[in-house]
Amino acid sequence: MTVTPSHAARPATFPSAEDEVVEICRDLLRIDTSNYGDDSGPGERAAAEHVAALLSEVGLDVDVFESAPGRTSVVTRVEGADRSRPALVVHGHLDVVPARADDWSVDPFAGEERDGMLWGRGAVDMKDMDAMILAVLRRMIRDGRKPARDLVVAFFADEEAGGVQGAQWAVDRRPELFEGATEAVSEVGGYSVDVDGHRAYLLQTAEKGLWWLRLVADGKAGHGSQVNLDNAVTRLAGAVARIGAHRWPLRLTPTVDALLRGVADLTGLPYDPHDPDAVDRLVAALGPAAAFVGATVRHTANPTQLDAGYKANVVPGSASATVDARFLPGHEAEAEAQLRALAGEGVRFETTHRDVALEVPFSGGLVDAMSAALLAEDPGASVLPYTLSGGTDNKSLSRLGITGYGFAPLRLPADLDFAGMFHGVDERVPLDALRFGVRVLDRFLATC
Known part of the structure; x- marks a missing residue:
């Protein structure tokens, strides 16, 4: 999409992506998008409308569509610097698994900030990455910068129930949205672990x-x-x-x-x-x-x-x-x-x-760009491939021949039970990790 000149002309009046990511994540956490797997939940419409407004505000044309009432997804396309290259899909999901408030230390839908962390259902799965994508794109467009290549940016419904009414529906009914795309990045990869005192980032392949x-x-x-x-x-x-x-x-x-x-x-x-x-x-x-x-x-x-x-x-x-x-x-x-x-x-x-199960190479230009972006922000660390025991919407995109990776970069405290946050009680993400992720994602999109 074409960036309007007015956005690029006054970048100093806008917050940095590192500041805005916390606000965006907090706002998303406060929108209950619980997915019970039977259409009995609130759906994703409210969150989708919020995301669409954030994208439209910076001049992007947004496609908002529903597979069923309230099961809402959002897709936009961002013009890259080199349009001769295949597009990259950058995607997240807006739904979350349910949370029982009585089990939590905080209201799971209050988006509460405590102890340097943002608490709430979806804080790591995956409204943190949704917020990072939005914050980086908004700042990039306001600065008049373009990503290295065209981006298809998608926020899907229904991932927590297998994506039938989200990514799978979009692939089946709206494949033109992904035209020219060959690779994708999404959740549950690029996060840090401590290995015998050495920090390593696990890239999901x-x-x-x-x-x-x-x-x-x-x-x-x-x-x-x-x-x-x-x-x-x-x-x-x-x-x-x-x-x-x-x-x-x-x-x-x-x-x-x-x-x-x-x-x-x-x-x-x-x-x-x-x-x-x-x-x-x-x-x-x-x-x-x-x-x-x-x-x-x-x-x-x-x-x-x-x-x-x-x-x-x-x-x-x-x-x-x-x-x-x-x-x-x-x-x-x-x-x-x-x-x-x-x-x-x-x-x-x-x-x-x-x-389907998926396995893709830990090599090539996209992997190099992800690794370089991580190591530029954390020199001396290592980047290793790993297999996710769960699944992502990359499964649906693979049916279009799109090769998917997990890359939601976070630098985490060594003792944080990150795996336990997924679908767990007291889900939370460090604010510093969100800001780190924004810096890495910005570098990555500029060079991928």
Whole structure:
């Protein structure tokens, strides 16, 4: 989009991006966009309208659209200095997982500042990155500067329920919005960890696939006092117990292997990819980030919900359970076969939502630009690749051939349980980390 001359002519009257990012993040945290996965929440419209206003204020043309009432996404395009190059998608999501106020030390939707941190649901997942994107773009345009290449800037709905009504809907119904784009950056990468006293930034180059499924067992309904050898609850309980107790073997993908080799170099610990104990020691050296990384050395499958019966003395004719399965890139078929074997006879699988695993190279111009931007602000640090145990909207964009990375840069205190902030209680982000992220993101967009 063309920047209006009036914005570039008076940059001194506007706040710096480092100052504005805190205000923008606070305002977003105060908008409840809880996603319950069933359209019962408030939706993203209020946040989307706020984001659209911030973009329109600096002269950008904004496309605001809904997949369903209240399920609102925002997309704009920013003209780059070199328009001959493919565009870069810079995206975030506006929804958050629900929060129970009684569990929190603060109101999860108050955007409270305390102890040098901004507290609230979405502070790290991912209204912090949304705010960094907005603050950097607003300052860049007001200064009359252009990013290195065209940007497609998107703020999606529904990521926390798999993106069906957000990024996936946009890819299916509005693919022209991403025309000419070949790469993307988004959440859960570029954050720092302390490795034996050395700061390293984990750049997300892979993410596990997901399969949310219902296990359904059928049986013979009857009176609870009678012998029943075809009990659906018994059959389902066995399947759930076997899946929940299964210890998946080590399966190290190229990204995980590269990360562990990097940690071994920083710590001096031995690395043997075939030794679970050696792998566990290296994962533990990542401190709080071990919760993310430890789930990426193998497949996982966790039973999460059970549903059966309606009265104590009635054997129901069916019973069901929900399982959250996460597969490593390149090994999805292997994991599915194991799950079906564990479930056993008489249990059928119903897919609630399924999406791909991703793995992309830790090399190339975009990776170089991300690494250089981080190291310019933190000389002497290291940058390592890693696999995200969860998923992002990069899954949907991959269907358009867009290569996605996780890059929401934050320099964090060594003892902060960053992984525990995601979907956790008392979610918060340091103000200094937000300001650091703005500086890194500005450098990155100017050189990418």
